[in-house]
Amino acid sequence: MQELWKLVTSPRHLIVFEAAARLGSFTRAADEMNVQQPAVSAAIKQLEASLGVPLFRRSHRRVSLTNAGARLYADVSRAFGEILESALAVRQRSLNDHVTLSTSSAFSVYWIMPRLRDLHARHPNIDLRLQSSDREPDIDAESISLAIRRGTGDWPDCHSELIATEEIYPVASPRVMASAVNLATVPNLLHEKLIHLEEPIRERPGWQQWFAHFGVTGRPPAAGLRLNDYALVLQAAIAGEGFAFGWNHLTGPLIDQGLLAGKRDWTWTTGEGFYLVWSRNIPLTENAVLVRDWLLS
Numbered sequence: 467m468q469e470l471w472k473l474v475t476s477p478r479h480l481i482v483f484e485a486a487a488r489l490g491s492f493t494r495a496a497d498e499m500n501v502q503q504p505a506v507s508a509a510i511k512q513l514e515a516s517l518g519v520p521l522f523r524r525s526h527r528r529v530s531l532t533n534a535g536a537r538l539y540a541d542v543s544r545a546f547g548e549i550l551e552s553a554l555a556v557r558q559r560s561l562n563d564h565v566t567l568s569t570s571s572a573f574s575v576y577w578i579m580p581r582l583r584d585l586h587a588r589h590p591n592i593d594l595r596l597q598s599s600d601r602e603p604d605i606d607a608e609s610i611s612l613a614i615r616r617g618t619g620d621w622p623d624c625h626s627e628l629i630a631t632e633e634i635y636p637v638a639s640p641r642v643m644a645s646a647v648n649l650a651t652v653p654n655l656l657h658e659k660l661i662h663l664e665e666p667i668r669e670r671p672g673w674q675q676w677f678a679h680f681g682v683t684g685r686p687p688a689a690g691l692r693l694n695d696y697a698l699v700l701q702a703a704i705a706g707e708g709f710a711f712g713w714n715h716l717t718g719p720l721i722d723q724g725l726l727a728g729k730r731d732w733t734w735t736t737g738e739g740f741y742l743v744w745s746r747n748i749p750l751t752e753n754a755v756l757v758r759d760w761l762l763s
Contacts, residue, residue: 637712
């Protein structure tokens with residue numbers, strides 16, 4: 467950047483050059499920029515002097531680009547177009563009243579939904595838009611205000627605050643849990659019907675890793691129902707289809723309501739967690755700050 471500054475002396479000169487090259491006229495560039503024509507001519511001359519090469523051929527009432535000018539214009543116009551697109555996206559995000567929260571469908575259904583009444587009571591004018599995804603979105607490129615990510619909290623492009631530590635234990639409907647044969651030890655769970663989560667993109671641990679944590683290796687988990695969405699996994703468990711992987715921050719309330727039963731003494735604390743994240747590059751809107759603070763409270 468320092469070398470560029472020395473070459474062009476002022477970013478304004480590049481803006482003036484782009485307008486004159488695009489319009490093919492110093493006068494029309496002056497009209498577009500609401501300045502006098504001599505100011506445009508002077509800026510172009512300064513840019514040519516700093517670069518040491520003529521950028522325009524001057525003739526009566528019109529100008530045309532030299533080869534050097536055409537080369538510079540091609541790159542400058544493309545760069546300015548990208549800057550304009552980014553600036554408009556940032557500006558639009560700051561003008562939007564709504565707040566976009568990207569989560570998994572299960573987090574939306576079992577964590578956000580039961581708390582929405584409280585959010586509306588505290589901030590009745592906030593337009594919260596839940597966006598479910600089976601992958602970790604690019605929050606800057608997709609104009610997402612807030613998102614939930616699983617990990618250790620270390621993302622160079624995001625600020626992060628812990629929502630819940632990752633604690634996993636088996637859950638099932640109370641009927642299935644009561645009828646299970648001899649769950650005195652972890653290996654005996656291999657004889658029960660298991661429900662498997664197989665997400666296509668987002669990385670999640672499975673039964674194999676859970677059993678390995680308790681020293682049960684060498685035998686694959688029993689075959690069972692396989693689903694690609696955790697909200698469906700929990701619905702299947704509630705319906706009595708078998709034992710599911712229970713993430714405590716989602717299944718704890720379902721256990722308290724009597725919809726599920728859990729083997730909490732078989733909890734695996736993985737060392738990871740579920741984090742609320744937001745961009746380091748784009749400031750949050752006022753409403754997004756309110757939603758962030760509400761989520762963290």
